[in-house]
Amino acid sequence: MTSDRPAVFVVDDDPSVRTSMERLIRSVGWKAETFASAEAFLERLPLDGSFCLLLDVHMPGTTGTELLDMVCAQDWNLPVVFLTGQGDVPTCAASMKKGAVDFLLKPVDDGLLLDALRRGLERHAAQGERAARRSSVQSHLDSLSPRERQVMDGVLCGRLNKQIAGDMDISEKTVKVHRARVMEKMGVRSVAELVSLCGADIVARAATAQQRGGGAEAG
Incomplete structure (x- = not known):
């Protein structure tokens, strides 16, 4: 996906959630892609542009927290916002410690969710700018x-x-x-x-x- 518009990737096994999230995300001018499983999302990689991942916790196959572990292990520049109907304090705390932008419970206020996604997109943009700067400096050093x-x-x-x-x-x-x-x-x-x-x-x-x-x- 190459576009000046930021993109949010929604990973949730509930089709109604995917539809509502896609509609909400597009209503503010962002691009949206939805996936029914973590495996389907992983097949989508690599990603281009500015983006954020909106992720459910409990899904068949690879869970949301397991996907976050993959993100951390591979050092992907991929901000994650969790949206789940079955959250608990230990999972929330562990996710935030691993770098998740936010951990929200369904049903969620649209404004609260959009704010979390905006912070994720801003984080990704800042990380991209730092990476570009490091690359430029390294090129000069070389x-x-x-x-x-x-x-x-x-x-x-x-x-x-x-x-x-x-x-x-x-x-x-x-x-x-x-x-x-x-x-x-x-x-x-x-x-x-x-x-x-x-x-x-x-x-x-x-x-x-x-x-x-x-x-x-x-x-």
Whole structure:
């Protein structure tokens, strides 16, 4: 499914629920697809676009909670909202701990359900943006030579050009050349922009590399 409109995938063995949920979801401009079982939904994978899963708990075959376990095990970017007529506190607590957006009981207020689905769609969109950003940053990092990466690590750690030159046993002029190339390849104009682009994880790895003697590992 490729569309600018977000999509909600409804998995419920009750046909009347599937019909009513499809109607409600489409009434607010979202796309909807319904499935009578978790197995039918799994056959639908992979998914494209922005989406959320509206899932029953108790179904023949693979249950909703078992499907959530699959989502967690495979690290799928798939927000889950549970809607069930047979919920209990332990199942609700376990589902929320595993990352479910919400756990709602039938019958549910339309506004409450739509709010939960909206939060799921927003979560998915945010996760997609973070993944795209990480991919872009990694692409920039992969374009750096080993020397450039070492210089970048020094810059991220606040080292002066003279200090980086001493660490790498090269001239300060060479450091300046590498530093200019790093800024160009990373698409930034200042150290502050470089730190912001790389994020805390890469800065932390840079510090570790410096402590180990300046060696850098891409990624």
